Amino acid sequence: MIDFTPLFRSTVGFDRLSDLLDDAMRYEPADNYPPYNIEKTGEDAYRITMAVAGFAPEDISITAQPNLLVVAGRKPGRDHVQYLHHGLAMRAFERRFELADYVQVKGANLENGLLSVELARELPEMMKPRTIQIGGASQPTTIEAQPSGSQKAA
Structure with a gap:
């Protein structure tokens, strides 16, 4: 059995990934x-x-x-x-x-x-990449949606 614990230490919200890996390890050849x-x-x-x-x-x-x-x-x-x-x-x-x-x-x-x-x-709008502006003490943080297909480093 393979231990995937190190992989899960660096992920957030990927509980389903764990289940899929477990299912793959129990794979039985099908018709x-x-x-x-x-x-x-x-x-x-x-x-x-x-x-x-x-x-x-x-x-x-x-x-x-x-x-x-x-x-x-x-x-x-x-x-x-x-x-x-x-x-x-x-x-x-x-x-x-x-x-x-x-x-x-x-x-x-x-x-x-x-x-x-x-x-x-089809990704929902809220799942598409977006740019996060980093504000200082006097400037509020803003989030802007990015056009589909492009990604900028923040």
């Missing part, structure tokens, strides 16, 4: 069905693409929760079929994706057997 890709499509934009051939939009559910995306699929009425050869998986599945803070699901599309889920990270 690899269906296969998927995670792409970075922009500075704060991402796409998850899953191979779900044979599933219709009504067979798939996408649920977004705080810091979690759950994609599940189920083909109804396949239990009574007698296969001579069963090579196409099309079995029920559930995939869970841990999302970083402020990552939102923007939309989903199913085309040619590929399910694409668009994600974007």
Whole structure:
């Protein structure tokens, strides 16, 4: 077991980081069905693409929760079929994706057997970088918002 105590001595408000590291240490290999890709499509934009051939939009559910995306699929009425050869998986599945803070699901599309889920990270104004002016005894301290994408040293 790895001791992360030195890391936590220099952090404030990262209790969730501790939980994520603990979860990662207890990782159990999961089923690899269906296969998927995670792409970075922009500075704060991402796409998850899953191979779900044979599933219709009504067979798939996408649920977004705080810091979690759950994609599940189920083909109804396949239990009574007698296969001579069963090579196409099309079995029920559930995939869970841990999302970083402020990552939102923007939309989903199913085309040619590929399910694409668009994600974007949107920081609230209060979380964006800002400049802190240091005042003296006779000058009050002021805080100014910085334009997005630029950072100045205070």
